[in-house]
Amino acid sequence: MDLRYSESDLVFRAELREWLTRSLADLADPPARDDWPARVRYDTHWQRRLFDGGYAGMSWPREYGGRDASPSEQLIFLEETTRARAPYVGVNFVGTLHCGPTLIAEGTDDQKRDHLPKILSGDEVWCQCFSEPDAGSDLAGLRTRAVRDGDHYVVTGQKTWCSFGHVGDFGELLVRTDPDVSKHRGITWLILPMDLPGIEVRPIETVLGSSEFCEVFFDEVRVPVENRVGAENDGWRVTNVTLSFERGTAFVSEMVDALRMAEELAPSVHDVAERRELAHVVAELDGLWALTKRNVSQAARDGSPGRGAFMLKLAYSEARDRLGELCMRVLDRGAFDVHDERVEERLRTLSIPIAAGTSQIQRNIISERLLGLPKEQQWAKSS
């Protein structure tokens, strides 16, 4: 793969830069963190502008409203939107960064036609209903049950940590459709309309003072069978497609943002040892940008980011964690204000090594699936 940008890439960059300058000039300030109706309006409005400008769904097929852009254009898009401080993807995170890509890879034609253009235009906000109180790291141990009844699945159970659950129109839902086979085999992936009768969403307030995620309760919720993505009981395979995007490319725009933040922190860091620490973080983020180029190229070629996805999430989480810790040290813990971007950085980064699978789990996956080391249980038995 060629890491250099071509002449036509540079033309694309100049056009995008000009479009961003124009489009950001009259954009209102972002709303308060806990004003969710305003946040949804703000994020979906920006998504609509991207869509109208031809910059939504950079890698997505044109027939569903995407741009079908080359990998290098996708990377330039990330670099330029971050440089221009364009709004973060916000409530469109799940839809644009991992649900849409999953539907492109695994959805039926009807599912693609029904959802992809609306995700890109900001008309559909998505959330993810994967984790349960006893199934986070051990996601395959999920127990939310779905029983087939004619043309519907009847869903009963509970999900938790569902980001944007209280503002989502649709959810990525994992259910157990066969409790009598091994746990990875009896799972099904469903498209969940969040307004179905029997769904109760309870927001959870975080340390940042807003409800970023929710508990979701299901009481005999009837989900049409046509909402199934992939075959019945083949949901674990589809889940791994979703996770490969969530871990492999979804964090990328945050990563570019972390690089910007690290550079902005530099003038405040006077201690030599701390300057060295900062330089290490910057070098790591720089290296991860090269890995991102590889992941994006592979996703464009093979439909999913592949092995690089395993490393990106782990290495990024750890670099970001060190950056957050350094921010707090430089700031001095006395100056504790959650509205200060650098304090917020620290508090938010505490969650990154947990979200989308913890760092311990990423290490297990890398050791077992990439390095071929013995599986966790076999190791425990033989040691």
Ligand SMILES: Cc1cc2nc3c(=O)[nH]c(=O)nc-3n(C[C@H](O)[C@H](O)[C@H](O)COP(=O)(O)OP(=O)(O)OC[C@H]3O[C@@H](n4cnc5c(N)ncnc54)[C@H](O)[C@@H]3O)c2cc1C
């Ligand atoms: C900001 C944020 C957003 C999130 N958004 C969503 C969302 O939208 N939808 C959703 O479904 N979920 C979401 N989650 C949930 C997330 O996926 C889980 O929190 C995560 O998978 C860990 O699961 P758990 O919280 O149940 O922790 P547990 O699985 O209970 O783990 C507790 C600790 O034990 C360690 N551990 C567990 N098993 C092992 C093992 N086998 N080997 C070594 N260590 C182990 C873990 O690493 C962790 O440190 C979100 C989480 C965060 C923090």
